[in-house]
Amino acid sequence: MENANSSAHAPLKTRHVVAEFSRALWQLRAPIAFLFVLYLLLSVVMYNFGGPVDSTSGSPCSFGETLYFCAMRAITIGYRNIVPTTTVGRIDSVSLGVLGILPVSTVAAAAVRGVHEAIQNAGQL
Numbered sequence: 001m002e003n004a005n006s007s008a009h010a011p012l013k014t015r016h017v018v019a020e021f022s023r024a025l026w027q028l029r030a031p032i033a034f035l036f037v038l039y040l041l042l043s044v045v046m047y048n049f050g051g052p053v054d055s056t057s058g059s060p061c062s063f064g065e066t067l068y069f070c071a072m073r074a075i076t077i078g079y080r081n082i083v084p085t086t087t088v089g090r091i092d093s094v095s096l097g098v099l100g101i102l103p104v105s106t107v108a109a110a111a112v113r114g115v116h117e118a119i120q121n122a123g124q125l
Contacts, residue, residue, distance in 0.1 A: 012122050020121070021114030028106055035103050042096050043070040050089025052082050074100030 025032070043066060046052060052061040052069055061069065061082055069082040073096040084093050 012118060016121060017115055017118040019114075020117040021111055024110035024113040024117070025107070028110055032103060032106060035099065035106075039070070039074060039096070039099060042092055042099065043067055046070055046084065046089060046092045046096070049086060050092050051085035052089060053085055055081055055083050070096050073097055075104075076100055 046069070047061075047063050047066040050066075052066050053059060054061060054065070065082060072079055073093055076097055078097075084090050
């Protein structure tokens, strides 16, 4: 009976996984770029029409603070230290939350594909 530890397959190397992951991300560059442009567009809409204000002081937010709010909303954290005050801002905020799920799932799918391709190329599958 053959020992389970001895195998004729080449060992899986981290650099192969990273290379395949990078290749998968490169193939997805157009959708990822589109999502980033859409995020920037929604951030500009939030700044101009969303009425973001600092919830502690009630003062209007700068563009940098608005980008911070939009990033926190896109990664679904939402600290509530900045809040939109208009209907457009609230709709935009929900859109940013939904949009934030897409890049994360795209990168996760690329990582899974990278590992799968590296395993296939190493002859272990």
